[in-house]
Amino acid sequence: MKDMADGYITEDGRKIGGVMMEMKNITLRFGGVVAIKDISFDIREGEIRAIIGPNGAGKSSMLNVISGFYHPQEGEVWFHGSKRPSMKPYQVAQQGIARTFQNIALFEGMTVLDNVMTGRLTHMKTNMLQQALWWGKAQAEETAQREKVEKIIDFLEIQHIRKTPVGRLPYGLKKRVELARALAAEPKLLLLDEPMAGMNVEEKEDMSRFILDVNDEFGTTIALIEHDMGVVMDLSDRVVVMDYGKKIGDGTPDEVRNNQDVIDAYLGVAHD
Amino acid sequence: MTDQFLFGVEVVLNGLMAGVLYALVALGFVLIFKASGIFNYAQGVMALFAALTLVGIMEGQVPFAHLINAIFGTEIHHFGWHVPALAAILLTMVLMVFFAWAVNHFVMRHLVNQEPIILFMATIGLAYFLEGVGDLMWGSEIKKLDVGLPQGASFWIEENTAFLGSENFFGFFIDQLDIVATLVAAVLVVALVAFAQYTKQGRAMRAVADDHQAALSVGISLNFIWVLVWSLAGFVALVAGIMWGAKSGVQFSLSLIALKALPVLMLGGFTSIPGAIVGGLIIGVGEKLFEFTIGPMIGGATENWFAYVLALLFLVFRPQGLFGEKIIERV
Ligand SMILES: Nc1ncnc2c1ncn2[C@@H]1O[C@H](COP(=O)(O)OP(=O)(O)OP(=O)(O)O)[C@@H](O)[C@H]1O
Ligand SMILES: [Mg+2]
Numbered sequence: 156m157k158d159m160a161d162g163y164i165t166e167d168g169r170k171i172g173g174v175m176m177e178m179k180n181i182t183l184r185f186g187g188v189v190a191i192k193d194i195s196f197d198i199r200e201g202e203i204r205a206i207i208g209p210n211g212a213g214k215s216s217m218l219n220v221i222s223g224f225y226h227p228q229e230g231e232v233w234f235h236g237s238k239r240p241s242m243k244p245y246q247v248a249q250q251g252i253a254r255t256f257q258n259i260a261l262f263e264g265m266t267v268l269d270n271v272m273t274g275r276l277t278h279m280k281t282n283m284l285q286q287a288l289w290w291g292k293a294q295a296e297e298t299a300q301r302e303k304v305e306k307i308i309d310f311l312e313i314q315h316i317r318k319t320p321v322g323r324l325p326y327g328l329k330k331r332v333e334l335a336r337a338l339a340a341e342p343k344l345l346l347l348d349e350p351m352a353g354m355n356v357e358e359k360e361d362m363s364r365f366i367l368d369v370n371d372e373f374g375t376t377i378a379l380i381e382h383d384m385g386v387v388m389d390l391s392d393r394v395v396v397m398d399y400g401k402k403i404g405d406g407t408p409d410e411v412r413n414n415q416d417v418i419d420a421y422l423g424v425a426h427d
Numbered sequence: 428m429t430d431q432f433l434f435g436v437e438v439v440l441n442g443l444m445a446g447v448l449y450a451l452v453a454l455g456f457v458l459i460f461k462a463s464g465i466f467n468y469a470q471g472v473m474a475l476f477a478a479l480t481l482v483g484i485m486e487g488q489v490p491f492a493h494l495i496n497a498i499f500g501t502e503i504h505h506f507g508w509h510v511p512a513l514a515a516i517l518l519t520m521v522l523m524v525f526f527a528w529a530v531n532h533f534v535m536r537h538l539v540n541q542e543p544i545i546l547f548m549a550t551i552g553l554a555y556f557l558e559g560v561g562d563l564m565w566g567s568e569i570k571k572l573d574v575g576l577p578q579g580a581s582f583w584i585e586e587n588t589a590f591l592g593s594e595n596f597f598g599f600f601i602d603q604l605d606i607v608a609t610l611v612a613a614v615l616v617v618a619l620v621a622f623a624q625y626t627k628q629g630r631a632m633r634a635v636a637d638d639h640q641a642a643l644s645v646g647i648s649l650n651f652i653w654v655l656v657w658s659l660a661g662f663v664a665l666v667a668g669i670m671w672g673a674k675s676g677v678q679f680s681l682s683l684i685a686l687k688a689l690p691v692l693m694l695g696g697f698t699s700i701p702g703a704i705v706g707g708l709i710i711g712v713g714e715k716l717f718e719f720t721i722g723p724m725i726g727g728a729t730e731n732w733f734a735y736v737l738a739l740l741f742l743v744f745r746p747q748g749l750f751g752e753k754i755i756e757r758v
Contacts, residue, residue, distance in 0.1 A: 243648070245643050245647055262637035273645045298623070
């Protein structure tokens, strides 16, 4: 059923659409190190797509290729049915692709509210001259954006720290603020690099719930990297498995779980 | 009140006003350093260049006249018109934006991820290049800059403060130009802070200053922000150039005001806007008061070195600057 070109309905009744993003034969090298070796896979409209694999497998590198931080030596990236030219990260962001980082990249000196507001930058239309000459209009826009941001802050349950400088927050909350900033962009595609790394069980449950809600309520397509197999099996519709830069599995959580290569390379190691 | 005390107050007032100008120059440094980690050695030359350009435009000077005359054997020097101060200031601002773009396009963007010392060297090169271009464009003679700012002592203040002391006290002697400079600088600082705090580009600027990667991920173009901060630094340089130039003429020594900003930065920290302002005021007041009280005992001319000694002492006891956070090495 996963092969239907224009989509399918999941067991829990969510509608998955056609292909949104397609990676074709991506190869990425750093000097002698081949981080990604000839990998192809796609991400469908509305799905939660997981990328898993042991340490150093090339997962983050793949996310960095999608978000324009790394530029592969070979291969093509297709987005919404057309081939994407080589782009800078800020251009990718402006196309509606938001992301979080494995090592959290927040504006530590700014408040939570200001951090999340930066997520709206791609949606703010007044230019600099207008801002300077027509203060009122700029302020009106600021207010409108502010409302959207407040909604996201409510949604992620971080109202109580709105005015706190991010640098003072504990790790778990930082991860949540980073998600809030990415969500503020109202992205078509959301890339999450280990959103639950370093969290305790309770925080992980919260984060899982948020990810599912984002996908469900806003229809946001999500690609995420995660080490916790339980989480991956619960959250994702389809999984790509990487090992030493190569793709060794691709399918539903069940398919992947029963794939012998995957068991050998990854699950076997992780569970014994 | 004793006259001696009143003279002291006058010294402090004059020190504050000198301090505002130091702060202004330091602010130009802070803007660029915060956003890109570049210590812009050329900031002082930018002030000189901006002032030269302003005078040149106002006087209707033909840019590169010497060069043109040498090549074509002509004898042109002036267009024969005069441009009003305000229009000339706007034109100079446009040129400073172009300069900012050129600096980024031809130099800085090729040096991304280089060591800070390399970037610093690049700005030294830039300073001498700009000095040469300024020379070639507008000539090297000392120029008078008159944008219509009031000059000379404010009689109003003198008359209305004379009653404070004895008949030997004639009231506070305060230069009107200093008062204007203080007001302009204050307005500029408030405008800059409002811009950084409340506008979209301002927020983007703060974002870039905080974390480049994160800034990219929310769709901010680093090149745009760099052109923006160099432009703002160019405006600040222009204002400093106007104030200094109106006071002592536009000449090469104008570029040395950058050296006055250094102790201010050591005091206020390289990344703090309030630090630059408070640091500027402390240095301004400090050096004037020192010259007034201790100066006569040790032969005067203390203003040349006092700022540096103060900054050095400060560095020893508070290396992170006035407003910087204490850096604790993680082990
Ligand atoms: N910027 C870089 N420069 C040089 N080598 C890099 C760079 N980024 C990644 N690599 C290398 O590419 C390989 C894959 O790294 P990557 O970070 O993509 O792995 P990962 O699957 O995300 O691992 P982890 O689970 O530890 O996060 C590693 O060998 C890494 O050292
Ligand atoms: Mg990784």
